[in-house]
Amino acid sequence: MSTATEVEGLLRELAPGVLGALVRRYGGFDTCEDAVQEALLAAAVQWPTGGVPGNPKGWLITVSSRRRTELWRNEAARRRREQAAALLAPPDPEPVPAVDDTLTLLLLCCHPSLTQVSQVALTLRAVGGLRTAEIARALLVPEATVAQRISRAKQRIRTSGAEFRLPPQAERSERIAAVLQVLYLIFNEGYTASSGSALHRVELTGEAIRLTRQLRTRLPEDGEVAGLLALMLLTDARRPARTRPDGALVPLAEQDRSLWDAQTIAEGVTLITETLASAPIGPYQLQAAIAAVHDEAARFEDTDWRQILGLYELLGSIAPGPMVTLGRIVAVAMVHGPQAGLRQLAAAEADPALAGHHRVHAVRAHLLDLAGDQEAARACYRLAARRTLSVPEQRYLESRAAQLTPPSRA
């Protein structure tokens, strides 16, 4: 007898292979995906009590083939049976030889004709093997919204003429970049403060790491795939120290580093070190390298800020962006002092992407605090707290401001 959790894990592993087998045999990604979803639901109900069948993948292929035939028949009936019923191939009980479909599926689910929210939902269902209800809980949106995103996405795929096969080599790197973006989005979506509503949620950070690992198995030479996996591992390793029991987030500088997951850090550090030595450099690798420098410091005071500054400068030269600029300015302040950081911050604000951004106020508050100007720091923390879009960040910024409040004078 297997526990429900073991069954869930097995189903998620098998899902992309089952879907790939169906699509290759019958075509029609849309209907096949619905059929697999129903087979997964049936297995999730039956297996924990009735036991896992001897050939679980074969079982799923058979059940979803049967379901696909029913769905196909209904659809065909709706189309006034335009198509000859003879086209209905009887379901083949033999599982198809193991051909790897995960990469093809990932690329299809992250097709450029889809919006990013749809790419996320479809990837979690078709490649991750999650059920619509689980995805909805994890993304904190209603189930109907997720169902609609998925059906709309599949409709778009159909009308765009995209097919279940690897895109031509010329498009490949751009398409893989889109997959990485979706996987990182799923990771970030999961990297939220724990709260009551999080209790029964699928762990999206773990799911993102699992899918990125699968992608890395398929593309071992791709430096950015390895870089993203390392970045996720090195970030996720700090999770046990990120949250206080009351749910408040603890910033990097104040985390109890003995709680960090040393094994995951070691894996991430090895991965990024090997990758930087062998692959062409890219933004995910550089972000992973920065995370590795943080993770390797036994205490916050031991952080090698010079190295972090160098990495941010490199990152800014190959993939500039407002958050990269702010990260570099923090490093400048740690290496050359808060005044140097404040001067660069004033200059950086000329960029419209940064002007008025709450992170600018937060970084300024932090640097003013370091420079000893508590009153100005407090005002900037308050301003940042008012303008942030994140509840945990707001809570943190407000508490920083409160800590700087001088004892009231009577």
Next chain:
Amino acid sequence: MKYLILIYSNPASRAVWEGLSDAQRAEGLQRYAALNEDLAASGELIVAEALADPSLATRVSVRAGRTMTTDGPFAEAKEHLAGFYLIECEGIDRAVGHAARVPEAAYGLVEVRPVLDLNGLGLDM
């Protein structure tokens, strides 16, 4: 990103609504229906509701553990919330695009507010 589109009502907009012909009113409702349909079809709609008249509001206060209620109507506020859309879309520009389709936008009565999320990744910078 989640956004709340707030639709307000004021005496001027009510007077306009009341002055419309049946056909014009039907056209306004048709525009709402089309917006609802598009938002649902794109998977961006989370919930949308129209609110009953503010005269039907009940104010709630708790004093010393006792819940007390006061029924409306209250002294008329100039503007009141008449309805809302909670949507999730890729950014403020797209949210504004949807908000612009609300008929009340013609009278400057529509507002878009970002919704706070639980993401705390920014603190790890």
